Amino acid sequence: MTTNGWEPVVGLEIHVHLKTRTKMFCRCELAYGAPENSRTCPVCLAHPGTLPVPNRAAIEATIKLGLALGCRIAPRALFHRKHYFYPDLPKGYQISQYDVPLCSDGRFAVPAPGGDREIEIVRAHLEEDAAKTVHVGGESGRIGGAAHSNVDFNRGGTPLVEIVTRPDLHSPEDARAFLQLLRQTIVELGISDAEMEKGTLRADANISVRRAGERALRTRTELKNMNSFSFIARGIEAEVARQVAVWESGGEVTQQTFDYDAATGKLRPHRTKEEAEDYRYLPEPDLVPVEPPAELVERLRAEVPELPSSRVRLLMDAHGRSYESALFIGRLPFADLFREMIKAGWHADDAEHALMNTFSAIDVRPELENLAELYRVYAVRHELPRPVVIEATSASSRAGFSAEPYLAQRAVADLSELDPVIDRILAANEPQVAQYRAGKEGLLGFFVGQVMRETQGKASPQVVNERLREKLKS
Numbered sequence: 168m169t170t171n172g173w174e175p176v177v178g179l180e181i182h183v184h185l186k187t188r189t190k191m192f193c194r195c196e197l198a199y200g201a202p203e204n205s206r207t208c209p210v211c212l213a214h215p216g217t218l219p220v221p222n223r224a225a226i227e228a229t230i231k232l233g234l235a236l237g238c239r240i241a242p243r244a245l246f247h248r249k250h251y252f253y254p255d256l257p258k259g260y261q262i263s264q265y266d267v268p269l270c271s272d273g274r275f276a277v278p279a280p281g282g283d284r285e286i287e288i289v290r291a292h293l294e295e296d297a298a299k300t301v302h303v304g305g306e307s308g309r310i311g312g313a314a315h316s317n318v319d320f321n322r323g324g325t326p327l328v329e330i331v332t333r334p335d336l337h338s339p340e341d342a343r344a345f346l347q348l349l350r351q352t353i354v355e356l357g358i359s360d361a362e363m364e365k366g367t368l369r370a371d372a373n374i375s376v377r378r379a380g381e382r383a384l385r386t387r388t389e390l391k392n393m394n395s396f397s398f399i400a401r402g403i404e405a406e407v408a409r410q411v412a413v414w415e416s417g418g419e420v421t422q423q424t425f426d427y428d429a430a431t432g433k434l435r436p437h438r439t440k441e442e443a444e445d446y447r448y449l450p451e452p453d454l455v456p457v458e459p460p461a462e463l464v465e466r467l468r469a470e471v472p473e474l475p476s477s478r479v480r481l482l483m484d485a486h487g488r489s490y491e492s493a494l495f496i497g498r499l500p501f502a503d504l505f506r507e508m509i510k511a512g513w514h515a516d517d518a519e520h521a522l523m524n525t526f527s528a529i530d531v532r533p534e535l536e537n538l539a540e541l542y543r544v545y546a547v548r549h550e551l552p553r554p555v556v557i558e559a560t561s562a563s564s565r566a567g568f569s570a571e572p573y574l575a576q577r578a579v580a581d582l583s584e585l586d587p588v589i590d591r592i593l594a595a596n597e598p599q600v601a602q603y604r605a606g607k608e609g610l611l612g613f614f615v616g617q618v619m620r621e622t623q624g625k626a627s628p629q630v631v632n633e634r635l636r637e638k639l640k641s
């Protein structure tokens with residue numbers, strides 16, 4: 168995308184909290200919403216003489232993510248100390264990774280109508296999160312105006328993966344599309360809930376602009392603390408516009424960090440924790456290098472499931488869905504449900520419509536095991552009433568969700584009712600009938616959709632499907 172001959176150049180840094188049982192270097196349990204400072208121990212409070220012990224599950228989750236991002240897995244990765252001073256960091260340094268991260272040099276493909284867009288992944292490394300500072304009292308809870316600040320150490324030491332991309336994104340929409348697919352990938356890997364509202368997924372953007380055709384990169388700024396996909400897109404848009412205006416008025420963009428204020432749509436200078444650029448990285452002397460054996464990497468590679476990108480691509484290419492709806496339908500188990508609906512003769516538009524309407528406000532977990540039952544309801548009633556969906560998605564697989572009570576409204580399968588409708592539709596769409604008979608069998612879904620619309624969704628799709636095939640044969 169270029170605006171007035173200017174091309175945005177955007178790179179992203181994404182932080183993901185891993186969904187492990189315990190913290191990165193101690194055995195404190197992770198628990199969101201637990202009472203303040205109830206999940207702490209001498210290790211994560213940095214008492215003298217304590218030693219960190221790395222969390223194996225966090226290392227494995229990071230390797231899995233690295234494999235899904237097409238990264239090289241380092242045979243010997245190092246932990247470093249990153250020094251800075253802040254009340255939420257009791258050790259005075261954060262254990263992170265520096266020049267030898269666990270995962271590097273990856274590629275992540277985002278399906279697009281004209282072919283995949285490849286985003287290079289510079290690195291994905293493992294570190295511990297800082298504690299949480301809560302500013303209390305004063306004006307609007309901001310640091311400068313707060314009466315005092317509290318620190319909640321529950322979050323301190325949470326395993327955190329930082330993913331860094333090359334500046335391969337060239338529009339706010341690209342950045343959003345990339346992040347949405349990345350989030351879905353992380354969720355399906357089962358390594359994090361990656362919820363921006365809860366702070367388990369956070370993204371910062373590095374932004375610069377250049378004249379179309381220019382190769383060199385100009386000065387970039389950083390945009391922090393954006394807590395939804397649309398804010399990220401809008402924040403980038405605002406910063407790109409600001410930079411273009413600066414350059415066009417003969418000024419110069421200077422290196423700076425901004426927060427995007429979603430309420431006003433304005434950028435405001437970020438209050439930095441520390442000005443020092445030099446973190447005095449040094450190898451963590453209390454930890455040995457991480458040396459994942461080749462067999463472990465291969466086992467983890469085998470555990471990486473089919474990634475959402477392939478389903479999104481298929482939905483776009485074979486079923487003509489937009490990226491947005493492919494991303495939505497591409498989530499398990501919608502992809503299965505959609506496939507079943509298409510097989511049953513639904514037009515892709517109608518199937519998409521039904522899924523979006525029914526599910527858009529409900530967070531369905533990928534491990535939903537009541538899909539078959541839910542589909543029975545759909546097949547019979549040709550609708551998925553929201554209360555039923557909620558019941559099915561909240562029932563644990565062991566409790567078992569049964570479609571039986573919801574099958575009362577039988578679909579119309581009576582041919583004396585359906586035949587006149589079908590005949591009317593075939594008569595009204597002669598060109599399509601001719602095309603179908605000439606071999607364009609994909610048009611069957613079109614006719615099924617028409618019948619469904621005419622009967623307000625009450626017809627049995629299977630019966631309509633069979634009947635149409637018969638009538639179109641002659």
Ligand SMILES: [Zn+2]
Pocket residue numbers: 190193194195206207208209210211212324
């Ligand atoms: Zn602890």
